[in-house]
Amino acid sequence: MYKVAIVGYRVQGKLHHAPAFAKHPDCKIVAVCDVLEERAREGADTYRVPFYLDVDAMLDKEEIDIVAIPVGEKYRFDLVMKCLQRNKHVFTEKPLVAEAGQYRIVPGDVPKARAMIDEWRKHNVAFGICFGLHGGRNVRWAKQVIRSGEYGPLAVLQARCAIGSWNHIIDMFRFLGGEVAEVFAYADEGWRSKTAAVKFESGAVGTLMMSADLALQYQFKWIGRKGEVQIDDIGGTAWARSNRSYEYRYLNEQGSLASTTYFALFDDHIAEFVDCIKEGRPFDADGWAGLRHMEIDAAIGGSIMTGQPVKVERYLPEYGRTIFSE
Ligand SMILES: NC(=O)c1ccc[n+]([C@@H]2O[C@H](COP(=O)([O-])OP(=O)(O)OC[C@H]3O[C@@H](n4cnc5c(N)ncnc54)[C@H](O)[C@@H]3O)[C@@H](O)[C@H]2O)c1
Missing domain, CATH: 3.40.50.720 (NAD(P)-binding Rossmann-like Domain)
Incomplete structure (x- = not known):
């Protein structure tokens, strides 16, 4: 115990x-x-x-x-x-x-x-x-699909969110897409809306967008060479469409933010943290994920302030898990 x-x-x-x-x-x-x-x-x-x-x-x-x-x-x-x-x-x-x-x-x-x-x-x-977000059932399902390799390597990743999910979508962006090499970002006055173009180390590209005025908490569109996967909102849906098949999944009854579903995110995420300690497994959202989020978010902040593209400087770059690093 x-x-x-x-x-x-x-x-x-x-x-x-x-x-x-x-x-x-x-x-x-x-x-x-x-x-x-x-x-x-x-x-x-x-x-x-x-x-x-x-x-x-x-x-x-x-x-x-x-x-x-x-x-x-x-x-x-x-x-x-x-x-x-x-x-x-x-x-x-x-x-x-x-x-x-x-x-x-x-x-x-x-x-x-x-x-x-x-x-x-x-x-x-x-x-x-x-x-x-790692605890979200739609996110977990989408991760499995991407991990399977059936949809090929990543070509483009898009993410958008309301202000409250900004740190989370950066973490997810790296987790689903791989390590980020460089960013070029803009923000409006007061940084209520931000947007960043991203280059991954793999050569794939992507965009991140946040608006304080967006009602949807978040959405990801992962476009691979052989198909695409989309994740819609907290406790929402996920779907995948390949060149050969089309699969649309409601992972629970609620298509929108419902309090029971929101609470379940934390329950499942924290349960996984404890299970990882118990079973000696690595935890996806560990300190490295925390640090990598900081490095990417700080590079975006640096780009907004300088008006220049900024390389993401990774401390001890060989550390940290993404879904591609097993
Ligand atoms: N992961 C998520 O999805 C998510 C969602 C909401 C909020 N948050 C974050 O969680 C954090 C906490 O949120 P909150 O709304 O509970 O905020 P809060 O900062 O108001 O509450 C934290 C509590 O910690 C106490 N505290 C501060 N210093 C302390 C100390 N040295 N020792 C003991 N207690 C101390 C405060 O008195 C307060 O009661 C915030 O940073 C917030 O951004 C994360």
Whole structure:
């Protein structure tokens, strides 16, 4: 049984991290920590465990295997470093670092993300990121189809999203399409809308587009040499069409964002994180995925600011999984 502590008990902690860990048959919540007492108490009462206002006091006192850290990006770095240094498995939110907010990641944010990876590499623990789209059933199905190779190598990948999914679609873009070599991006005033042209290392190309005014959470169109695969929205559909066949799949009853489906994303993603620890398997949304997201997002920010194409500088480029790297 893994003993889990929740650090940060507001929206993500209360609604997604804590319930998902509590539901897992191999996990037990043993402590809740928040700097605000009423929040810490609320979590502690819900799970009938002690509460803490200070993470050091909690780590000193409790026996803990996994620390879930759903705090805002301003507080994430110190808490993640501290827990890694104490040899805890860590599950935290995305993005790893964002001094100016999660939708305005710039090259200056990357060194701190690399420092987290350096710390992680010193310890034999898992480091997972809450890129919840990996838990989507439509996404899982589409990944299997792409992995099968039946649709050939990638030619073009397109992705668009509402502002809230920007970090997620960059992570998915790399995961579904492969490592990104270079970007050229534009944004409007205030970066409420962004668009980037992307060149993959494989030679394939793609576009990423975000708008604060888009109602759809996200959509991917993966166009291979022998067919295409499309993923539509959270809890939505996925379909694949090859030169020979056409397959359209509703993977659940809801074609749109439904609360039960949204919650299931986190449950499935966190269950996979725990199962990977238990079975000694690599987790797709691990620290490397967190770092690669930062490097691509920062290159996009750099391109917006300079008006020039920017090469994506990958730290330790041989590390990090995509669906093509098995
Ligand atoms: N993965 C996703 O799909 C997804 C969805 C929504 C939000 N998020 C991200 O999750 C993060 C958390 O979101 P939230 O809405 O819960 O935000 P939040 O930052 O308001 O809540 C975090 C909680 O952590 C507490 N906290 C801060 N520093 C602490 C410390 N040192 N020790 C203990 N507790 C501390 C705060 O008091 C607060 O209660 C945000 O960065 C957000 O962007 C991710």
